[in-house]
Amino acid sequence: MTGDGRVTVQLCPGGPMLLRGADEVVADDGTVHPVGRPVVALCRCRRSQRMPWCDNSHKARRTDRADRADRPERSDEN
Amino acid sequence: MSEAVIRALTVPTGPRPVPSPDDARRVTDPLTDRDFQLALWMLYELHYRGFDGIDPDLEWDPLLIAARRPMEAALEAAVRELAAVDDEPTTAKEVATALTRMTNGCGAGELATFLGRHATKTQFREYLAERAVYHLHESDPQSFVLPRIDGPAKVALAELQYDEYGSGRPDRIHAGLYAKALTSLGIPTDLLTHVDRAEATTLASVNTMSLFALNRRLRGAALGHLAAFEATSSLPCAAIAEGARRLGLPPEVADYYDEHVEADAVHEQLAIRDICGALVENEPALGADVVLGAAACLAVDGLAADVLLDRWRDLRSAAS
């Protein structure tokens, strides 16, 4: 994908792993996911709802908990 | 002011009245003034697609450029006031830390959560129509920044933009995916239809991007804005995609948002580390502007989201 056949991996602190130049990703269960963009983010926190891709759940959990602790749900407001 | 701009665009021969510096200075709250935002939006649009039947030479018409300057100054002052920040990161690491700190707590946000869980079909359609003002031109402002930066930041911005523009597939251009979502619901994809009805704050959100992107001086702010935008997109998009499925909307709608859950999880990292980090490493003096741009994105887009939420809240209390 990078044109020169180079595949690289970049680890993001507290977040996913960026993978450049791959053609496919084989998940835990053997499913083959074709790579459709120049860089993909692979989940490292195992909380993603869209494995093997990062869906930013690595942040959401902390936020969700904080939200629940100090604010009622919107549905409770009416 | 918007009337004056329309007149200046449609009667293009000889001297024409255009909005004056005093007109711009008299605007008390540029961010919520629809007439002001619409006038500025039209002037900026000359640099993007222009208008059918309007002389393309007007893009660099000295009268219009002169009219635009005080308006831009008014918008910039309002944005700086709203987004006041006193952080001045000067290394890649400090920039990443600042941007991560600013965006980490945002979660899905109230608007996306509402769309995900409670919005009616009508409200969902209203949201799509309102946001069309940006998404039909998605990522175009940031392309103006490419020739203004160098080195690794430029490479990373090009990589991000390539993905926004479909990663080599014309049928996957993000703006096009949005248009498909609109079409699937019978909503027009003609930009002017949506601009005509858009809230001041929605236009302000788009104009802020153009302000940063079309003034080379503000390139740091343009890229900080991009980083905050991307870093606060994945989680809201997941919630909105859920809303589209909850309401049984055509798959094209969820497709746009699903694409952004994955894409923006990548874009966030690219924008924070490889674009803004590299930019500041190369030009440390731009650190403060990067943070300003990010704060501006959060503040102005927050304002635009609140306007929509308030509209629906009022409707609900009126109905009960």
Ligand code: FES
């Ligand atoms: S690393 Fe982002 S969701 Fe797991």
Ligand SMILES: [Fe+2]
């Ligand atoms: Fe996009």
Ligand SMILES: [Fe+2]
């Ligand atoms: Fe993006």
